[in-house]
Amino acid sequence: MTPYKPSEILIERGEENARVVQRALAQLPEVPVRVVDKGWERQASVSDTADPFAAGKRRLLFTRQRSTFLEHCPAGTPGLVCCNYLVVSLVSNCPMDCSYCFLQEYLANNPTLKIFTNVDDLLSELGAAVDRHPWRQFRIGTGELSDSLALDPVLGFSGDLVPFFARRKNVLLEFKTKSDCVDGLLVLDPKDRVVVSWTLTPPEISDKEEHGTASFSARLEAARRVQAAGYKLGFHFDPLIEYPGWEEGYRDTVMRTFSAIDPRRVAWVSLGSLRLTPALRATMRQRFPQTRLLSGEQILCADGKWRTFQALRVKMYRTLTAWLKETAAQVPLYMCMETAPVWEKVFGRAPTCDKEVARMLVAPHPLDHEKNVHASTSSA
Numbered sequence: 001m002t003p004y005k006p007s008e009i010l011i012e013r014g015e016e017n018a019r020v021v022q023r024a025l026a027q028l029p030e031v032p033v034r035v036v037d038k039g040w041e042r043q044a045s046v047s048d049t050a051d052p053f054a055a056g057k058r059r060l061l062f063t064r065q066r067s068t069f070l071e072h073c074p075a076g077t078p079g080l081v082c083c084n085y086l087v088v089s090l091v092s093n094c095p096m097d098c099s100y101c102f103l104q105e106y107l108a109n110n111p112t113l114k115i116f117t118n119v120d121d122l123l124s125e126l127g128a129a130v131d132r133h134p135w136r137q138f139r140i141g142t143g144e145l146s147d148s149l150a151l152d153p154v155l156g157f158s159g160d161l162v163p164f165f166a167r168r169k170n171v172l173l174e175f176k177t178k179s180d181c182v183d184g185l186l187v188l189d190p191k192d193r194v195v196v197s198w199t200l201t202p203p204e205i206s207d208k209e210e211h212g213t214a215s216f217s218a219r220l221e222a223a224r225r226v227q228a229a230g231y232k233l234g235f236h237f238d239p240l241i242e243y244p245g246w247e248e249g250y251r252d253t254v255m256r257t258f259s260a261i262d263p264r265r266v267a268w269v270s271l272g273s274l275r276l277t278p279a280l281r282a283t284m285r286q287r288f289p290q291t292r293l294l295s296g297e298q299i300l301c302a303d304g305k306w307r308t309f310q311a312l313r314v315k316m317y318r319t320l321t322a323w324l325k326e327t328a329a330q331v332p333l334y335m336c337m338e339t340a341p342v343w344e345k346v347f348g349r350a351p352t353c354d355k356e357v358a359r360m361l362v363a364p365h366p367l368d369h370e371k372n373v374h375a376s377t378s379s380a
C-alpha cells in the first residue's frame, strides 16, 4: 500500500501542540503546514480541481470535535435488523477511494480530511458511558467515517485507544480496515478486548474498485500478524458484489482467508449487500465511469437504496454461509442492513429484538450459531 502523503497540513489555531498533531508533523516533515482559524473550512473550497472530493482527501485538517463522539451506528434504520453497534470517529474522510464508498455522498463538498485532536475528550466520554453500565456489553467501532487503520502510521491513534479498551471488561473495540497498517498494533497488548477486522472482496473486484487499499494478500498477511499478536479478528464480506464468476471468486476468497488464520479466534463475520442511494450512483458514474458495480440487477428498496435483486442476494448470502460453515463453523455470522424476511430466508429465523444480534456477537453461543447455519444451508 502506498503510504498516505497529504498535499498540505492545516492546523486549527490553538491545536498546534496536540499529541496527534506532533506525531503527524514528525511523520510528514516534508509536507507544507499552515495554521488556520476556527471555521476556516466554511470558506474553503477545492472546486477548482477536476475531482474536488479526491483533492479534499489530500488536505489534512487538525481540528477539535465540538460535539459528542459516541453515536449509534446509522445502519440502525427502521425496518432493518439492527446489531446495536456504536461508533466513534476521530477521523472524518478516508485516504482511500473505493468506488462504492458512501462518503462520496455523505461528505460531498467536503474540502478536507479532518482529524480530531481532542482524543482525551473521546476517552472520557467513552469511559463515562461504559462505566455507567457495567452489566452491558458494548461493541464500538472507529471505521464509520474513515478506514480505522489506514492513517495509523501517521496519527498513531491505536496507541491511545487500545490501552484504554484493554482495561475494560464490558466493551470490545473494532478497528475496521482495508489496509495493512498494523505495525502500531503489534507493540500493544490488546488483552482480548480489540477486534481487528478486514473488509474482503475477491481480488478481481478489490483491484478495480477499492482504490488505494491494500491487496487481498496484504490484508490476509496483516490479519495473520495481528492474530499472532493476540488480537481477535473479524471479516466483513460487505459489500457483496455480484459479477460474472462471483461464486468462484468468493469461494476462493473465503477458503484462502480461513486457511491463513485460526478461525477459533474470529469474533464475527458479516455479510451485506451492495447498497447505493440514487445520489451515490450518480457520483459513481461521474467519478468512476469504468465501474462494474452499476450494471448488475439492482432494485430500489424501501429505505431508498438500490440493492442487488433480493433473490440473487439471498442466494449469495446462503452460498457464502455454506462455505463459512465448512471452514469456520463456530464463527458468529450476521447480516448488515437487511430486513427480517431476508434473515429468515438465509438463517431460518430473524432475531426477536435488536439486542439479540448484539448479544450473539459479544458472547457467541456455538449451538445457536450451528442451528442458524444449519437452517440456512438446508434451505439453500
Ligand code: SF4
Residues within 6 Å of the ligand: 094, 095, 096, 097, 098, 100, 101, 102, 103, 145, 146, 147, 178
Ligand atoms: S476504505 Fe471504507 S471509508 Fe475508505 S474509501 Fe473505502 S469504503 Fe470508504
